[in-house]
Amino acid sequence: MSPQHKLRAGGVSLDSNIILDLYLTASLGLLNDLFAERMLVSDFVLRELTQAAIRLPGAETVNLTTDEEWGFFRETRRRHPGLGVGEVGAITVARFRHATLITNDMQARQTAEELEIPVSGSIGVLECAVELAVISGQEAINLLQAMVREGAWISDELLELFRQKVLTQGD
Amino acid sequence: MKEIIGPNLKTARDLAGLRQEVFAEQLGISRATLSAIENGHVSIDSGILLRAANLLGRPISDFFKDEPEAMALLYRAAVDIAAPSDAKLEFEHFCSSYRELEQLVGVADNLLTPPAYDYFPHVHSKPDHFAVQVAAAERERLGVGQQEPVENIFQLLDEQGVRILALEMKDRDVYGLSGFSPQYGPCILLNAVNTVERRIFSLAHEYGHLLMHRSFYRSKEPASGLPKDHDLEQMANVFAANFLVPDVALKIAFQRSIGDKPVGIEDVVFLKRYFKVSADMMIRRLKDLGLLDANSADSLMTEVNRRRPDPTQEIAPLQSDLFGEWKRLNRFDHLARKAALDNLVSLGKLAELLGLNIVEARKRVQEWRRDVSAA
Numbered sequence: 001m002s003p004q005h006k007l008r009a010g011g012v013s014l015d016s017n018i019i020l021d022l023y024l025t026a027s028l029g030l031l032n033d034l035f036a037e038r039m040l041v042s043d044f045v046l047r048e049l050t051q052a053a054i055r056l057p058g059a060e061t062v063n064l065t066t067d068e069e070w071g072f073f074r075e076t077r078r079r080h081p082g083l084g085v086g087e088v089g090a091i092t093v094a095r096f097r098h099a100t101l102i103t104n105d106m107q108a109r110q111t112a113e114e115l116e117i118p119v120s121g122s123i124g125v126l127e128c129a130v131e132l133a134v135i136s137g138q139e140a141i142n143l144l145q146a147m148v149r150e151g152a153w154i155s156d157e158l159l160e161l162f163r164q165k166v167l168t169q170g171d
Numbered sequence: 172m173k174e175i176i177g178p179n180l181k182t183a184r185d186l187a188g189l190r191q192e193v194f195a196e197q198l199g200i201s202r203a204t205l206s207a208i209e210n211g212h213v214s215i216d217s218g219i220l221l222r223a224a225n226l227l228g229r230p231i232s233d234f235f236k237d238e239p240e241a242m243a244l245l246y247r248a249a250v251d252i253a254a255p256s257d258a259k260l261e262f263e264h265f266c267s268s269y270r271e272l273e274q275l276v277g278v279a280d281n282l283l284t285p286p287a288y289d290y291f292p293h294v295h296s297k298p299d300h301f302a303v304q305v306a307a308a309e310r311e312r313l314g315v316g317q318q319e320p321v322e323n324i325f326q327l328l329d330e331q332g333v334r335i336l337a338l339e340m341k342d343r344d345v346y347g348l349s350g351f352s353p354q355y356g357p358c359i360l361l362n363a364v365n366t367v368e369r370r371i372f373s374l375a376h377e378y379g380h381l382l383m384h385r386s387f388y389r390s391k392e393p394a395s396g397l398p399k400d401h402d403l404e405q406m407a408n409v410f411a412a413n414f415l416v417p418d419v420a421l422k423i424a425f426q427r428s429i430g431d432k433p434v435g436i437e438d439v440v441f442l443k444r445y446f447k448v449s450a451d452m453m454i455r456r457l458k459d460l461g462l463l464d465a466n467s468a469d470s471l472m473t474e475v476n477r478r479r480p481d482p483t484q485e486i487a488p489l490q491s492d493l494f495g496e497w498k499r500l501n502r503f504d505h506l507a508r509k510a511a512l513d514n515l516v517s518l519g520k521l522a523e524l525l526g527l528n529i530v531e532a533r534k535r536v537q538e539w540r541r542d543v544s545a546a
Contacts, residue, residue, distance in 0.1 A: 016529045017518050024533075043217050044231065048519060052528035064217040070172035077235060082275055082510070084519025085231050086529075089217070105517040151537040 007120055007128040011099030013040045014059070015090035016048040018102050021122050023054050024150035025143055032058045033134050034125065040099055042089030062093045069096055076115075082107045091117060104152060122147055122154070123162050130166045137166035172235075176220065177211035179234045183227045184209075186391070197226055228257060230264055232523055245351055245388040255345075258338050261526065262348065262360040265336045265503075268524040270355050272506040275515050282332035284356040286312070287385040290406065302406040305383055306413035317419040320446045324371055324415070325497035328378060332356055334503070335374065337363040337494070343483060347373035349381050351388040357381040366485040367494050368449040372411050379410030416446045416456045425462050434463050436474050440487040447493065450475045450486050508539045 012035050022028045031039060039059040041049075046061050064070055073092045077083065083091075087108040094101040100118040102125065103109060112119040126140040135143070141163050148154050184194050195205040198219055207213045224231045273279040288305040295301045307317060313331070315321055329335055334355060340362045346369060348360040359377045361370050380387075384403055424445055429438050434457060443453040454471050457463035463471070478486045498504075507525060510516045516524070522532035 015519070020518075020529055020533060024530075043221055047221055047231070048522065048529050052530040054530075061218075065214065067173065067214050070176075070214050074172040074175070074235070081271070082516045082520055084517050084521075084523050085235075086519040087517045105519075106514045107517045107520075151533045151540075 005124070005128040005131045006118065007034070007100060007102075007124055008132070011038045011040050011097050012102050012120075013042065013062075013090045013094035013097065013099040014045065014056075015101070015103040015105065015108060016045050016052075016086050017105045017108070018122060018125070019045075019049060019054065019056055020052075021104060021147045021150070021152045022125075025146040027143055028056065030125065030129055030134065031056070034128055034132065038099075040093050040097055042086065042093045044089030045086045048084075048086040062097065064089070064092060072096070076111065080107065080111050083111060087111075091115070094118075104154075106153075122152060123158065126162070127166065140166050173208070173214045174211040175237060176215055176234050177209045179236060180215070180220075180223060181209040183223075183229055183233065187227050189227075194223075194226070198222055228260060230523060230526075233264075245390060255340060255342075258340050258345075258360065259348070261338060262336055262350070262358070264526060266334050266350065266352075266355045266358045268526075269334045269358075269503055269506075272503070272510055272524060275510050276506050278506070282356075285309075285331055285333070285382060288382050289386055290383045290403075292402070298402050298406045299409045302379065302383065302409035303413050305379070306410045307417065309382060310414060310417065317417045318423055319420060321415060323493045323497060324374055324447075325494060326500070328359075328374065329497060329501050332502075333378065333381075334358040335361065335501075337361045337370065337498075339363045347377045349377035349388075351381060351385060366449070366483070367489055368443070368447070368452075368485050370494060371415065371447055372449065372452060375411035375414050376407045379407040379414070383407070383410065412452065412456060412459075415448050416452070418460055421446070421456055421460060421462070425457075434467060434471065436471065436478070439471055439475065444487065444489060447489055511536050512539055512543060 014031070019028070019031075022030060036058060040062050041056060041059040043061050043063050046056075049056060064073055069092055072095060073088055076088050076091055077085075080088070087103065087105060090103065091101055091108065091112055093099065094112065094117045095115065100120055101108070101112045102120050103112070104121040109119050109121070122144065126135075126144055129135045130137050130140050144152075144154065144159060144162060148159070184191070189197075191205055191209075192202045195202040198205065199222075200219060204213070208215045220234060221231060224234065270279065273281075288308065290298065290301055292298075310317060313327060315327070321327055325335060334357070336359070338360060341364065343362065343364055345362050346365060347362060350358045350360075352358075357378070359374060359381075361373055363370070365373070380403065383406060387403065421442075424442060428441060439450050439453050439457075442457075443450045446453065451472065454463065454468050454475070458465065458468040475486055507521065510524075511521050518529055518532055518536070521527075521536065522529050525532060525535065527535065
């Protein structure tokens with residue numbers, strides 16, 4: 001028996017990039033289907049979404065309050081100046097709420113790995129959705145292709161690997 | 172972090188002219204709590220910080236700056252400028268983003284700041300003469316000599332590291348604004364509502380201030396309430412006129428294309444397009460150089476005004492799109508493209524730097540990718 005997908009349990013901290021991918025492909029509802037009651041959004045991410053008139057119902061907004069959280073936030077910003085306030089907020093939330101960071105941003109992913117924070121992206125979300133039979137393998141492939149058309153940066157090789165994996169999973 | 176956010180919050184509140192008790196009420200906290208936050212004694216809740224950023228109209232990243240004093244953009248203390256405060260904030264954000272992009276791409280400090288030709292009122296007895304000399308010296312330094320028009324001043328100054336931002340400001344009488352900081356170098360804000368000829372002159376005018384009056388850039392606010400300094404403004408006008416239309420170049424063009432015949436409106440149109448300035452300025456330069464007598468200058472000015480479709484427009488507008496060419500190929504955009512396409516910045520960071528929301532930033536990156544793929 002293959003192990004459960006890592007996103008099937010525990011909190012998830014979302015950054016704007018991943019939410020945008022789902023929003024632009026009219027599939028934001030997938031997040032609630034998969035992560036109801038365990039979806040965390042930094043208030044810095046929420047601000048980015050609000051500025052773009054994107055609403056994400058069902059997520060818990062997390063503010064930074066303690067010296068320790070602010071200290072971590074500051075240090076991460078200092079060491080990774082290419083990250084925006086939203087991404088650093090999402091990383092901070094993942095760290096202090098022991099959640100998995102979900103982002104497609106290369107810089108954010110690298111930073112999370114460096115800080116030993118578990119990380120996943122659109123592909124992980126879609127794999128999890130297929131595993132839970134929320135969507136079919138083919139629907140997941142179509143969705144990922146739609147994300148690429150909407151500007152998600154996913155290489156052809158990765159797309160092909162994903163296609164093979166979810167179609168096998170569906171067998 | 173509280174030691175950084177607190178003082179930044181206080182500075183921003185002071186600049187907005189808000190009293191502590193009023194601001195505390197708007198934030199929904201007590202004055203004592205705000206005071207403790209501003210003094211760096213307690214950490215702020217990020218939700219309150221975001222509310223403060225909204226109320227003060229500032230990007231959230233402003234509150235995380237380590238050295239606001241060293242980075243502050245300084246304006247001339249004695250100016251008569253009423254740029255709207257939102258335009259000023261956008262200008263300062265642009266200058267700061269420009270610097271950050273240079274650092275992220277790894278080209279910060281690769282360009283030398285244009286030299287200062289310091290004007291000292293007690294030493295230089297002929298300010299106008301000084302401005303003429305500076306215009307000539309700067310043309311030589313930039314390699315454009317004295318005999319030809321400047322091809323594209325936007326491009327020329329952009330290549331020198333001058334940070335130029337054009338924003339639409341409703342009040343056409345706000346032509347431009349300049350700021351300086353040792354970190355950012357020279358920064359110029361132009362009113363994009365005005366004609367391109369006006370923008371060209373304003374750019375040269377502000378550049379003149381930055382070259383000649385750098386030691387006057389001491390104030391954090393552009394409008395200090397001091398009376399307008401006519402000498403400095405006049406010097407910047409003389410600089411702009413001589414930088415855009417040098418005596419030698421105008422005499423050569425005049426000799427070559429007009430000669431001894433009386434100057435007509437067609438000559439003014441030809442010369443204004445050749446030097447890329449307004450018809451008014453061209454007539455004034457011809458008069459200054461004695462190529463046109465006072466009566467002829469007056470009647471030509473009357474004729475220009477009669478032909479002008481309305482006072483906000485220029486007769487015989489420039490035929491080449493100098494501003495558009497520069498907009499399509501400017502250093503700031505190149506740095507932003509490079510940072511995004513080389514994955515040096517995240518989407519959120521790009522949105523912050525460009526003052527866009529994340530959907531707009533995503534679309535911008537998509538356009539850049541398509542552009543590069545098609546190249």
